[in-house]
Amino acid sequence: MNDVVPSVGFGTLAMLLVVMSVSVWLGTQAQKAVEKGGFIKGYFLGNRGLGAWALALTATVQSGGTFMGFPSLVYTHGWIVALWIASYMVVPITGFAVLGKRFAQLSRRTGAITVPDLFDSRFGDQRVGLVASIFIMAFMSFLMIAQFKAGAIVMKLAWPGTGVLALADDATADGIDRAYFLGLAIFSLTVVGYTLIGGFLASVWTDMFQSVLMAFGVAILFFMVVPLASQQGMDSPTLAAVAATGPGYAFGPGWSPEGTAPFLLLGTAISFFFVWPIGGIGSPASMVRVMACKDNATMRRSIVLLSVYNVLIYIPLIVICICGRALMPSVGSPDEIIPRLAIWSTREWTGGSLISGLILSAPFGAVMATVSTYLVVIASGVVRDIYQRFLRPRAHDAEIRRVSHVVMIVFGLIGVVANIHPVDFLQKLVVFSTTSTASTFVAPALMLAFWRRATAAGAIAGMLAGAATILALFSCAPLLENKRFFDPYALFGLDPIIWGLAVSAVVSVSVSLVTSPPPAALISRLFDDPRTEPHRPAPEAIH
């Protein structure tokens, strides 16, 4: 009944400009904070000063997808998507309580600034750090490049008169045209610019800003949309949606258009309890943020804050999108459901365009924050783990600063060039990279933190085995099931992440057990009371 295509007003563009301006301002504020301490630790780790809000709202897996891909899934498949996302109920506790405290402690005790730094120091072997660094840079580059496309498309579609309205990062919107290129240029300049200015803190603060925007957006939408859809009772949105689709909309495995595969079979449902919580543990971007947290109390408060935040974001979003199906039963592109609801429900309000702009700026902010985060992780990998470690160990702050800026600009340019002709399977690369990251790092990271017997060879073997398993399962799907390249092969109905984690764990442990134990003194330094360790002169600091 409300399927008229809404038009995009100037309010949306105005709000995007506000978001960009605030982000640049946050970048300049971050720069001031960075200059209070040493450059490396300030620029890549925020001087280990992250507070509870910053840690909670930025350290796990909120991203552009929260406000873009996820609503589209609910609108399309119905209530079963609640089960798909249900593991977020434990993401705060697994994200911080499994590795957080030990990573924060070990990174202080070793002076590690980056994740490869920590691997290197814990295993006493630079090859572990190098392997970790290469994998992080490879996976993060895929993730970052895909986000450039999303940012450019949001910019393009926010421009009044472009005629289409889609926020999905996989939506080509029928047009890689001048507006797209303009959007790509503006987006890239903004995000690379403020990240370059403020480094890690700039990415954290903009991430926090978009999380707050997202919370406002969900709250406004909930109170505008749900009462409209529930005028005949709280069950009426679901019944109307079922009438518009089919009975599967209210049950598992979910409603799917004819000819498409069931959405969530049992094996996939189990798999997603691994993908989100365990994937969160294994994300290098998350690891580096717990390394940057201020203290233990901060981490504890973050668990509470994130638990409350997640439940207030995801449950209402599901209800909103079910109501969206009842109010707008046949939206051509499901990715448009949130912007359509936002614009439609504020159409008669004074300043409604600005309110819908506020709602729509949330995913844009999320995309910017995601790119910024990956840019910092990649730059720290190149500068700290390769340039400073292997090429110029005695480089001074000014040189490191210059190289960091050059690396960010180069990777920003790579992001732009890769998106001049964006490939169709880029979104699949994102899934592949996320799954690979978890499979590569979770088992070695757990061993790093808790197992004294773990060896450098075990950690390297675990990383290689996890990554190789994922690569094999993603590669053989086209051969065995005639799927497209980078579609995963679900062995026994389970997502590749489960096989990757299992193989990585078995190989890490086995290789550790058959290789020589790590040096007792090294392990004692990292696991035992520092007062009982043999005297060790303080390492020379670099400034």
Next chain:
Amino acid sequence: MLLETQLAFQYPLTMMSVDRSKPDHDEVRARGEKTLVRAAGREAALALSIWLVAMLYTVIYCYLNGYGRSVESLTFVWWFPDWVFWGIVLPWGICVLLSTVFALAVMGGESLGEEIDADPAASVRADGEVRHE
């Protein structure tokens, strides 16, 4: 004696002014760090147990009650189909409470320790010493 020699070597200024009747700041910190390793292991195990229980309950409940049903059998709790409420919304709420109790009452408040400035060019010898290249 050995320990005291080490302490004097590592913390000479502290040793000169320390009141031996009370544990000094470094000793408290050191105990905290030692406790942290054990506590972090326990907390990680507990967190993973909560994850496992949540997964088993949610997936099994939803599979048994939310798959292959007829619309006629559907009842609602607020906006939610019955299986969504009892299988997802309720355990989600319980997890929020559990996480809060875990964070505020179970997780220890140990010191994370003091930081050293690491040299990226340094590698660690077999005896645990840091070698600068």
